[in-house]
Amino acid sequence: MSRLFKKYEEVLPIRVIDDIKDNIPDKITDARLKQILDKAVLQYESMKVMPGESVGIVGAESIGEPGTQMTLNTFHFAGVAEMNVTMGLPRIIEILDGKKNIQTPMMEIYLKKPYSQGKDIKKIALSIKETKLDEIVLEIMVNIAESKIELVFDEQKIESIGTDYSIIQKAIKSSFKNLAISKKGNVISLKMSEKEKEINELFKTKEKIKDIYIQGVKGIKQVLPIKKDGEFLIVTAGTNMKKVMELDYVDKTRIMSNDIFEIANIFGIEAARQAVINEVYKVIQNQGLNVDIRHLMLVSDTMCASGTIKGVTRYGVVKEKASVLARASFETPIKHIFNASQIGEIDNLSSVVENVMLNQPVPVGTGLPGLITKVKRD
Amino acid sequence: MSEVYLNGKFVGKIENPFEFVDKVKEERRKGILNSNINIYYNKRMNDVIINDDKGRLRRPLIVVKNGKPLLTEEHIKKLQKNEISFSNLVKQGVIEYLDALEEENTFVAFSKEYLTPEHTHMELTPLVMVGLCTSLVPYANFSPGARVSIGSKNQKQALGMYAVNFPIRMDMDVNILQTPQIPIVQSVMHEVSGYNKHPSGQNLVVAVMSYKGYNVDDAVVINKASIDRGMARSTYYRPAIAEELRYSGGLTDEISVPDKDVKGYKSENDYRFLEKDGIITPESNVAEGDVIIGKTSPPRFLSSMDQYNLAPSSRRESSMALKHGEQGIIDFVMITESSEGNRLVEVKIRDQRIPEIGDKFTSRHGQKGIVGLIVDQADMPFTASGITPDLIFSPHGIPSRMTISHLIELIGGKAGALSSRYIDGTIFDSEPEENIRKELTSLGFRENGTETMYNGITGEQFQVKIFVGNIYYMKLKHMVANKIHSRARGPIQLLTRQPTEGRAKEGGLRLGEMEKDTFIAHGASLLLKERFDADKTIVPVCESCGMVAVHDKFKNRLFCPVCGDNVEINFIEVSYAFKLLLDELKSLTVHPKLMLKNKY
Known part of the structure; x- marks a missing residue:
């Protein structure tokens, strides 16, 4: 049997063969299996794109046309805890343009066993969230006469995020070495040294103190524990996959981010390629539209082909085009033509746009085949 | 203490705002204060706002006291006898004009039946709630607001008679309906506004049914015999204007039959309608390319040497000719002077517009559609009494749009036509549907307006009763004759050698x-x-x-x-x-x- 499979490995992709292996009954005759494999080959060949099919434009039209029907404003449900996520057309533009800083970076953090059932879920969530001193302080008083800053803390908050005064004091000390720190009840007072007695300096320090990092993962601005399919997970606003994956209660195999560049940096370009497909497909599904995923695969392949993510813009994918005329026909024509003229670029007229400009048959479909035989010239 | 503002400016404070406001109103009604004053008390802000400046939109209402309108039967009798006028009632404080602000403090009754002691005012008639155009939609309160407003907008595009002196006017793009009729189903505004003196539609016999698929998607099928009898025929007028402009160096244009040596001379045939003065003969039948006003202009670039040139520099041809696809009959010719004192010739061209496939028609209920097919009378369905409809309207246009007024007009029009009277379809105040139904029964028709009809082609009786009656239909100004356009070859642009753009230039349709x-x-x-x-x-x-x-x-x-x-x-x-x-x-x-x- 395995000999038969081996033979078909040349004509069928491994994944298809594996699929067949998984789905055939244990007892099967070689003749019957051959029949199945032959049928699979036939099916596989019929699904192949024909040579000369303009997959790019078909893909562009297949994504672009439903895109015109997309509604800009998604509905919001009152009373339901949800995060504001960029969806719809703006999100698609963001992904396909290869924007480095996306509008709403988000993570889905799956947890390991006892925690995924809801153990300490709130505590874990809060400990992931980046907390700054400002958030646990009730009041900041500035004593000008004694050049002193007094911080009144919210004890409840301190408890709920699971920290204590010593950590806070340490955090302040590490960022402001020249302040004399003393604690009295829930008040921490900071006295400035004699040298910097100016009022200006005092207020500047006050503002800086607010930004002192206390605990949590940097970049996580908001956390929301939710239950999905009988399992607790944490949805965050803001991403920092690297740091979150270092935490031991996090299920590293399932963590998700919607920041494609972050994925590319941590998991590599193949993961990013899949992320582009997933993110775009999510939006399209969300809008109730029907686009074949293979069109998105093509776009994603194009964007990731160079090893880094390139947006579909004049700085990304379009810049890579071989033809000057094709680049010039997209955006900023004069720039492209000048640059081409400086290095004496040659346009081989091998793609579509250039040939439309020259009124020549475009090399797709019926325009693709040519004579192989050399015609004798007289 | 309430602050008082007059025309937006602070003028002082008062102790008791209610008393103050009531007093101002009382004195205004008595005529002590000017009736232009409006006063408003803002409870939330505790401000009294008085306005008497211009630019406020105001509307008249009947004053109500203790649940009784001040306007009595006596007033109405006197009004009918012309003993008093509307302005007398305003002076007496029976009717007062309120602006948007003062209306906030009032409680206005819809009509007499709804009056309670709390009411402060009453509508003169519910009709005043809608504008002029909307009031021309009969039974409008039976249709969704969106349809009523579409209906009132459509009426503005209807062909009628825009001015009685149209034969001697020189307006651009004029359409005149040849045989307009007064609508059978009308509102009081039709009489009041003078619509009946210059109506813009015709009462057509309408059957609500489908006809071989030629009236799907809002299309209508019309009867060829009705067109032959003059239904929805209109005349289109367009002026052609030529002016003898003056140029530097004492040169001028000249309106005359161009000489043969003129640059750009067309052909003798093109000038055949011109009289000696270079202007066309009235009532000549002109078509594409024919010259209407012959004109020549001096050469465009006069070099300095030309002045000494012995040979007369040839003039340019610049006649007014009919453009591609245009045709018509010369209606009249006018010779006058422009504001600069140049000789000005205006020629009016007339063209009859017979309804054709693609012309746009509408009832008054936002039920517009274009002609999908013109059918011989012989092939039209007919009723037992031998009536063939002028127009066939698809029933699929009704459920989604919910224009019940369209249906009521149909039976109203039918009853009105049969009993030779007008039906009052004034909004909120119309003749009840039951009346019409009863009248139809008494006239020997089915009360719901349906009739047995026969297929005009096969002669078979239709399985269902067809809803048939009269609806006032209007021809809208969008006609195919003004828009039809095609090209296989034609003019190209000088610079790019690509086809020109647009109908006027006989252009191509861009493959973008x-x-x-x-x-x-x-x-x-x-x-x-x-x-x-x-x-x-x-x-x-x-x-x-x-x-x-x-x-x-x-x-x-x-x-x-x-x-x-x-x-x-x-x-x-x-x-x-x-x-x-x-x-x-x-x-x-x-x-x-x-x-x-x-x-x-």
């Missing part, structure tokens, strides 16, 4: 960028090339420098302006637009070099 993409997506690349062949050219290219060379056809000589004539020059076929691109690149100091090689 996205349309181009669909050709590529289909892989039809040779078809795409053919579509873009409109501006293809053969260009000689110098193989040495790669630039466009010169082909001197007179001497049959090929040479390159850069490399001379001892170089190989070959011809290539490219779009003219690309040749232009090369030229533009050269002007950008970029040297575009074409490297030729044999394709095969």
Whole structure:
């Protein structure tokens, strides 16, 4: 049997063969299996794109046309805890343009066993969230006469995020070495040294103190524990996959981010390629539209082909085009033509746009085949 | 303490705002204060706001006291006898005008039946709640607001008679309906506004049914015999204007039959309608290309030498001729003077517009549609009494739009036509549907307006009863004759050698960028090339420098302006637009070099 499979490995992709292996009954005759494999080959060949099919434009039209029907404003449900996520057309533009800083970076953090059932879920969530001193302080008083800053803390908050005064004091000390720190009840007072007695300096320090990092993962601005399919997970606003994956209660195999560049940096370009497909497909599904995923695969392949993510813009994918005329026909024509003229670029007229400009048959479909035989010239 | 503002300016404070406001109103009604004053108490802000400046929209209401309107039967009797007028009632404080602010403090009753002691005012009539155009929609309160407003908007585009002196006016783009009728179902506003003196539609017999699929998607089918009898015929008038302009150097245009040696002389045949003065004879039947006003202009560029030139420099032809696709009859000719004192000739061209497929028609209920088919009377369905409808309307237009008023008008129109009377369809105050139903029964018809009808082609009786009656239909100003356009070949632009754009210039229909993409997506690349062949050219290219060379056809000589004539020059076929691109690149100091090689 395995000999038969081996033979078909040349004509069928491994994944298809594996699929067949998984789905055939244990007892099967070689003749019957051959029949199945032959049928699979036939099916596989019929699904192949024909040579000369303009997959790019078909893909562009297949994504672009439903895109015109997309509604800009998604509905919001009152009373339901949800995060504001960029969806719809703006999100698609963001992904396909290869924007480095996306509008709403988000993570889905799956947890390991006892925690995924809801153990300490709130505590874990809060400990992931980046907390700054400002958030646990009730009041900041500035004593000008004694050049002193007094911080009144919210004890409840301190408890709920699971920290204590010593950590806070340490955090302040590490960022402001020249302040004399003393604690009295829930008040921490900071006295400035004699040298910097100016009022200006005092207020500047006050503002800086607010930004002192206390605990949590940097970049996580908001956390929301939710239950999905009988399992607790944490949805965050803001991403920092690297740091979150270092935490031991996090299920590293399932963590998700919607920041494609972050994925590319941590998991590599193949993961990013899949992320582009997933993110775009999510939006399209969300809008109730029907686009074949293979069109998105093509776009994603194009964007990731160079090893880094390139947006579909004049700085990304379009810049890579071989033809000057094709680049010039997209955006900023004069720039492209000048640059081409400086290095004496040659346009081989091998793609579509250039040939439309020259009124020549475009090399797709019926325009693709040519004579192989050399015609004798007289 | 409440603050008082007069026309937006603070004027003082008062202790008891209610008392103050009531007093002002009382004195205004008595006529002690001017009736233009409006006063408003804002409870939340505790402010009294008085306005008497201009620019406030105000509307009249009947004053109500203790649940009783101040307007009595006595007033009405006196009004009818012309003993008092409306303004008398305003002076007496029976009717007062409120602005938007004062209305906030009032409680207005819809009509007398709804009056309670709390009410402060009452509507003169519910009709005043809608505007002029909307009040012309009969039974409007039976249809959704959106449809009523579409209906009132459509009426503005209806053909009628816009001015009684239209025969002597010179307006652009005029349409006159030839046989307008007063609507059978009308509102009081039709009489009040004078609509009945210049109506803009006709009462048609309408059958609500489908006809061989020619009235799907809002189309209507109309009866050819009705058109032959003059239904919805209109006349289209358009002026042609020519002015004898003056130019520097004492030169002027001249309105006359152009001499044959004039530059751009058309052909003798084109000038055949012109009289000696160069102006066309009234009532001549003109078509495309015919000259209406003969005119010549002085040469465009007069060089300094020309003044001493013995030969008379030839003048340019600049006549007014009918453009592509135009036709008509010359209605009348007017010769006058422009504001600059130049001789001005205006000619009015008339053209009869007989309804054709594609013309737009509408009832008054937002049920517009275009003619999908014109059917011989013989093929039209007919009723037992032998009536054939003028127009067949599809029933599928009704459920989604919910224009019940359209249906009520149909039976109203039927009852009105049969009993030779007008039906009152005033909004909120119309003749009840039951009345119409009863009347139809008494006239021997089915009360719901349906009738047995027979297929005009086969003669078979239809399985269902057909809803048939009279509806006031209007022909709208959008007619195919003004919009139809096609081109296979025609004028091209000078610069790009591509077809011109637009109907007026007999232009092509652009196959744009996205349309181009669909050709590529289909892989039809040779078809795409053919579509873009409109501006293809053969260009000689110098193989040495790669630039466009010169082909001197007179001497049959090929040479390159850069490399001379001892170089190989070959011809290539490219779009003219690309040749232009090369030229533009050269002007950008970029040297575009074409490297030729044999394709095969």
